[in-house]
Amino acid sequence: MSEYPTDRHPRRAGFSDAALRQAVLDAAVRAPNEPPRVLMPGRRWVRWLELLLVTAMAVGFTGGTIAIPLNIFDPRPPAMLAVVLALMQAAPLAFAPRWPLAAWRISALGLLAGALLLREDYFWPWPVTSWLAFVVILFFTAVGYDRPVAVGAGLVSVGGLIVPGVVVAGMPDWFGLILAGIVVLVLAFGDAVGGRYTAELSLAEQEALRRQDLARQARLEERARIARELHDVVAHHMSVIAMQAEAAPYKIPDLPDAARDTFALVRDAARDALTETRRVVGLLRSEDEGAERRPQPGLERLEELVSGARRAGLSVDAAIVGVPRPVSAGVDLSAYRIVQESLSNASRYAPGARVWVEVRYGRRTLAVSVTDDGPRTSPAEPGGGHGLVGMRERVAMLGGTLSAGPAEPRGWTVVAELPYGDG
Template structure:
């Protein structure tokens, strides 16, 4: 029966399934008791379990031979002790299989040793059985635990009471012990399972947030680059349309070629606007707003200074014409770096260096650590920048640099923070 079957969750059906799982080996058997402790604690537990098994086995052999009257044959005492207690050794790895062997040993022992003592099972053996029940509940699903309890009470204790091997009131006490051992194991195992599930879900939630941040940044980059692409496509369309008027005596084939270029540019522009329109928010003015570049670096510096930062800007090398993507990405990286500094290092001294290298533009922004109370970021909360990588700021930087085939390094530097991006020039516009 499938776990998603609603009938599975009815009490009677669930108990029946638990009994089947308890009695019949199968793929649903729990792989082992949940031991959520560090390695040294697990080793200590297994060592104590081994020592307890040896001691309890000895007691389970000795008591029938010395206390029961008449005592059973020595071979019988040894075999019953082996069946009842020795499975405890395997209980940490195969608890349900160990319980099956031990329960059968107790049923046989209760019937074989009937009438020799008011309690047909040696006390050490019963203690081992309770420990085994605890480990079964610690490892198993709740249905299997309920099935183990039902089989133990009605399949092991009840038959021994019915044949007169022990009083009924004592059987009730033993049944209560069984229930308590199973409840304790289920409570501890359930908490451990819940904590493990919570850790898994927390990690999944963190990964989902990271993926969402990446997708949001990619959509934002796409919206921004759409304006750049739209400008160039518009220029292509206008130039293709104007070419026949600028060039006299243009052959019909050339005129037709320019018409194809014009129509293709217009169609591409229309499709681009339609697709990117799906990524836009309610800000309709964004499509008409020009995208910024490093020519607006002074505006960024002025804004950051109003938020209490001390800004120093250095331009190294010979400035050159930049592609629209490189120019926009460099601006956004500086903007996010200033935003992070205002948020996480208020009052700090920030140095921004724009280095025009032979093959790539190098953008480096560093701060010397916080000196005051945090303020709202000068970036205006455009993308929830998080200096330590938990928000969209570093995610956006990384996406922009990756898009251009560059490199990004961000991390602590002394008491402050550093962001270094290398953006290959590519083909200038």
């Protein structure tokens, strides 16, 4: 069973005469433009249970529709006629969850044939089991399609079945009104159930879109933050290049003219690049955000992070494996931010946990891992944060890899591999 679209708007205040004619034609003749809605489309075991239940009901109602005329109706109809009518009236219930409108049309034709063929002195021309099957099929029709189709099915059921049952078969008027009321109630209930599931799926779809938008916004914000942080690093190096190129002619008195021109060209290029960098990064800063006035942090401040996490209630052990070596500012800053965000997440979602932080200096990559063993007290409600999004953006910028997920036997682990970038 396929899921159904959630962009329908079947709830209408009323119908004009033309709309009513259209609804009757849609229900009785025309094929629907969209597949029927499916209750609980994501729960397979519920669908199987529904299929077994409906199949059992269809078998029971069909058998009852055969047995009741042959044993209760007086005069007794021909056996073959009773079997054919039963197969038309009750058997379509077996496929009503999948094709409700087709099941309703076949069952309605069977009931109309019964009203026309069994016109003897019966209280009503249909076995009670066939009417029960028809009522269940009406419910699936109202659930599966928009309200105009349900209204058309109701009008045809009342005008095309109950009225002939009263006029042709001699069914009492008051009993026909009861049957008409049952039709209205069943269709109203099915319409309410279908509308509820439509609204739930629409809300779920909107929530998924909202999460995608939030994740996209978080990535953009993180990229802007990375650009602002790296600006200070790049600006420092460009300033050094400009100053050294400016001082070179004074440090080397006998510098050839060609070399002087080269240093002047390097100096001017460095200044222009620095100016353009500041102009571009300035666009990324918010109006109330000034330039950073202290150096960007790195792994030399790892102990500060560990101390802050301990004050937040975590039990943190930190280890540096391998021989520390100089790394680029981007790698150093990204490693620090990954540890910072991981400890912040552990403090929020695993309060009181024991956390292991490891910084491993490998041959080609700097590996950072943060693992906790799960919360000791009630964690914060999930959602609202995009720490992993920021980590992935930083790692992707450096061409590294990041893995994050549940740890064994419990807890959470984050592992990042950051290439040195000096090869």
